[in-house]
Amino acid sequence: MHLADIQSARRAVRFDRNRLTIEDIVAIAQGQASAELSPDPDFRAAIARGADFLDRLLREDGNVYGVTTGYGDSCTVTIPPDLVAELPHHLYTYHGCGAGRYFDPAETRAILAARLASLAKGYSGVSVELLLQITRLLDAGLLPLIPAEGSVGASGDLTPLSYLAAVLCGEREVWRNGQIVDAAIALREAGITPLKLRPKEGLAIMNGTAVMTALACLAYDRAEYLVRLATRITALASYALDGNAHHFDEVLFSVKPHAGMQGVAAMLRTDLPTTVWERNGKRLQDRYSIRCAPHVIGVLADALPFFRANIENELNSANDNPLIDGDNERVLHGGHFYGGHIAFAMDGMKNAVANIADLLDRQMALLVDARYNNGLPANLSGSTGPRAAINHGLKALQISASAWTAEALKLTMPASVFSRSTECHNQDKVSMGTIAARDCLRVLELTEQVVAALLVTVRQGAWLRARVTPELALQPHLVQMVEALGIAPIEEDRRLDGEIRALVGKIRGKAWELYAQG
Structure with a gap:
């Protein structure tokens, strides 16, 4: 049986705002199910509203943590408007300091699925394209090479998830059929165009509990x-x-x-x-x-x-953090990470x-x-x-x-x-x-x-x-x-x-x- 036939025979776990189960994540981790972003127009429009609201806020000189400011204790540092677009790249770059063993392919698939589940709730201010890029990695079997050590579990799994952010953009390395391959080469050979992250997308990918939740x-x-x-x-x-x-x-x-x-x-x-x-x-x-x-x-x-x-x-x-309420056009600063x-x-x-x-x-x-x-x-x-x-x-x-x-x-x-x-x-x-x-x-x-x-x-x-x-x-x-x-x-x-x-x-x-x- 060809790979395409195996993939088509698997059940699809649909990611939208509906509730997922432990079994859904385990099935994806074990290769028994695929991850599918809901094609429902209302769902995708809800995702887009958050990202569009952020874009409009930026145009109107809004002040948004992690978008127009530095991260963490550097939240008092204002980012010049012409450098805002570069901030996500710097976030995942300086967090590239993990150590220890690498998560195995099953663990990594679970991590991607858990992060996708959170972002699909529609409160992270990310684009539909970002969510689709995660599903593309899973479909192509291109799994970020993620070191297991380096997270204190708040502000989320920053360091390990930086490896996901980097791979989405064609940087660092991936597992492919059990081999370690340069991400840029692997994405190109799979026909996947690297992302250019929007202003909050680096923070949205990294600032969450996906690693610990996947392992749980x-x-x-x-x-x-x-x-x-x-x-x-x-x-x-x-x-x-x-x-x-x-x-x-x-x-x-x-x-x-x-x-x-x-x-x-x-x-x-x-x-x-x-x-x-x-x-x-x-x-x-x-x-x-x-x-x-x-x-x-x-x-x-x-x-x-x-x-x-x-x-x-x-x-x-x-x-x-922060969460983006696109429907009510609010930026909510908290600690859900x-x-x-x-x-x-x-x-x-x-x-x-x-x-x-x-x-x-x-x-x-x-x-x-x-x-x-x-x-x-x-x-x-x-x-x-x-x-x-x-x-x-x-x-x-x-x-x-x-x-x-x-x-x-x-x-x-x-x-x-x-x-x-x-x-x-x-x-x-x-x-x-x-x-x-x-x-x-x-x-x-x-x-x-x-x-x-x-x-x-x-x-x-x-x-x-x-x-x-x-x-x-x-x-x-x-x-x-x-x-x-x-x-x-x-x-x-x-x-x-x-x-x-x-x-x-x-x-x-x-x-x-x-x-x-x-």
């Missing part, structure tokens, strides 16, 4: 799947440990009315029916990492609606996610320890006979999982409390939302590695439990899940890094259908 959308998508996958792992761990399914009893959970926690317990009941699992001689109460798993996973499950509301409200906001809601959501999410990593790490510690795993071999080694002496099972994998967990827990310090006064004390209280979002994605990455280790572990534990306690029945859909992992039982020691990486890829691709979503 991606983080939410991964965290939502983590809830279900950690629940399934807990079910398999309980089976492998010959645990007590009655810990997830419906009446028991009815008296602690946290809906997300109750939902986790309900999912566990579909995997662990008590009629199959009741046997004499069981330990009366399982250890906390099994018995209290709904309470740990449920914190994230219950927080997800709050996170969604805050992320989607930010996504659907006009968040630069402040990313506090995203910062708080990301700090909260990384805490809840890291606690799930810790939960699973504790489950693994039980599973590999012959003192606590109810009759399974030490380190879940599958080797028997004389060769058992030289085989070590999952001993090293448990060490690695513990290291990943420790790093995830270390990153839970909230970024939002580390506000710094910057830019001559003009930006004297900042959100740190982008740092919080990057931290959250790193915590998710580490937790997904722990999840991969646990998938290997529960697969091995389930195989050994069937061998040690053959009368225990595993639900058919759990058998299917184990088989779908694509991991052979470990009888002789083998390297596992390739399998771990493959599992992490499957986790991020949501390879397994997990429970019905209501």
Whole structure:
């Protein structure tokens, strides 16, 4: 199938003044959807009114921050009329000081989509042509090469978004088919004419929360799947440990009315029916990492609606400064670039996610320890006979999982409390939302590695439990899940890094259908 055929087969996400969802941004980020600027004449006229009002204000010698003045603390500096047109170029040029890794293509597509969403609200004083130029970059697969570090999250994501502004004008570099290419060459070869930014357009592109919001959308998508996958792992761990399914009893959970926690317990009941699992001689109460798993996973499950509301409200906001009310011909100076809601959501999410990593790490510690795993071999080694002496099972994998967990827990310090006064004390209280979002994605990455280790572990534990306690029945859909992992039982020691990486890829691709979503 040709590229044009693939593009035409994708659904289109329409950008106008209507509300977008996290799923819309994720679909664009993953290449499953295209970005389409609404062709509606009324919508486009509303966008144009803001830009036209600004033009008229300039002709009438109006004083507009960031248009006829310098930026930030330099707002007291008046720009000579003959230099006003050059100001946007200087803005994105001097902000070209980012560092660190580059955002990957999926993250970058999400950033472009999030910025387009805000500008399409019609309060930024930009032209329709600017919005179309962003869609052209996405359609052509020309993605600005954006360094991840350098934003304090207010006055917006200035430094990273300067790379978008520059590329729109044919400067700096882009990703193209996985290669780094000079933007001027890439635009020319794609038949895209570089923009000459209008007076406020540089500020409108850069002075907003698009980077942190885009990353938050991606983080939410991964965290939502983590809830279900950690629940399934807990079910398999309980089976492998010959645990007590009655810990997830419906009446028991009815008296602690946290809906997300109750939902986790309900999912566990579909995997662990008590009629199959009741046997004499069981330990009366399982250890906390099994018995209290709904309470740990449920914190994230219950927080997800709050996170969604805050992320989607930010996504659907006009968040630069000043805002331009073209209908009423007003210039509104404020601080909507402040990313506090995203910062708080990301700090909260990384805490809840890291606690799930810790939960699973504790489950693994039980599973590999012959003192606590109810009759399974030490380190879940599958080797028997004389060769058992030289085989070590999952001993090293448990060490690695513990290291990943420790790093995830270390990153839970909230970024939002580390506000710094910057830019001559003009930006004297900042959100740190982008740092919080990057931290959250790193915590998710580490937790997904722990999840991969646990998938290997529960697969091995389930195989050994069937061998040690053959009368225990595993639900058919759990058998299917184990088989779908694509991991052979470990009888002789083998390297596992390739399998771990493959599992992490499957986790991020949501390879397994997990429970019905209501």
